[in-house]
Amino acid sequence: MAKQKFSSESLTTMTEMVFPNDTNNLGNLMGGNLLRLMDICGAIAAQKHSSRVVVTASVDNVAFKDPIPIGSVVTLRAFVTRAFNSSMEVYIEVHAENIPAGERVMTNRAFYTFVAVDQTGRPIDVPAAVPQTEEEKQFYEAALRRRQLRLVLAGRMQPSEATELAKLFE
Numbered sequence: 544m545a546k547q548k549f550s551s552e553s554l555t556t557m558t559e560m561v562f563p564n565d566t567n568n569l570g571n572l573m574g575g576n577l578l579r580l581m582d583i584c585g586a587i588a589a590q591k592h593s594s595r596v597v598v599t600a601s602v603d604n605v606a607f608k609d610p611i612p613i614g615s616v617v618t619l620r621a622f623v624t625r626a627f628n629s630s631m632e633v634y635i636e637v638h639a640e641n642i643p644a645g646e647r648v649m650t651n652r653a654f655y656t657f658v659a660v661d662q663t664g665r666p667i668d669v670p671a672a673v674p675q676t677e678e679e680k681q682f683y684e685a686a687l688r689r690r691q692l693r694l695v696l697a698g699r700m701q702p703s704e705a706t707e708l709a710k711l712f713e
């Protein structure tokens with residue numbers, strides 16, 4: 544197994560059109576359907592990075608600021624920002640496009656955490672992720688703080704152990 548891989552090697556894009564079956568009563572893409580698309584796109588990025596089966600371990604805050612109307616073209620972009628031991632943080636952003644109107648807006652962004660598992664479902668180590676672009680470097684830098692915050696919220700880390708996170712408040 545490679546010891547490290549570039550973040551860009553996991554870059555994954557997906558494009559979908561919003562059909563009536565995907566929408567709520569107002570004719571906008573249902574939030575759950577969007578989360579599903581983000582989960583799939585993020586999982587593919589994590590698989591590319593780890594060359595393993597992956598499972599979703601957590602989903603950070605997702606805000607639904609702008610509705611995505613029926614007929615929109617939805618494009619998702621995902622890549623691994625940082626890998627830890629068996630877990631990988633994946634950044635996923637969503638753009639919605641009204642092609643006839645020539646409009647394109649970023650509607651959502653979120654960080655998902657995926658864990659690589661072996662044939663028995665046990666976590667298994669993954670390569671380190673190496674950032675190259677300015678965007679990748681910024682996400683990489685802040686990833687440790689986000690990891691500590693989500694592990695504290697999940698009750699998997701004591702607040703006193705979240706030293707990187709604590710530095711924000713010093």
Ligand SMILES: CC(C)(COP(=O)(O)OP(=O)(O)OC[C@H]1O[C@@H](n2cnc3c(N)ncnc32)[C@H](O)[C@@H]1OP(=O)(O)O)[C@@H](O)C(=O)NCCC(=O)NCCS
Binds near residue numbers: 598601631664665666
């Ligand atoms: C995710 C899962 C593999 C973790 O298993 P576990 O026995 O708790 O394993 P560990 O304690 O060794 O943790 C493994 C990694 O998961 C990470 N992790 C576990 N829970 C997490 C959470 N809530 N948020 C972020 N990361 C988490 C740990 O930090 C650890 O990361 P590291 O190896 O990079 O340090 C296990 O809980 C699982 O299989 N969950 C179900 C996954 C699933 O079905 N997802 C789809 C839901 S519909």
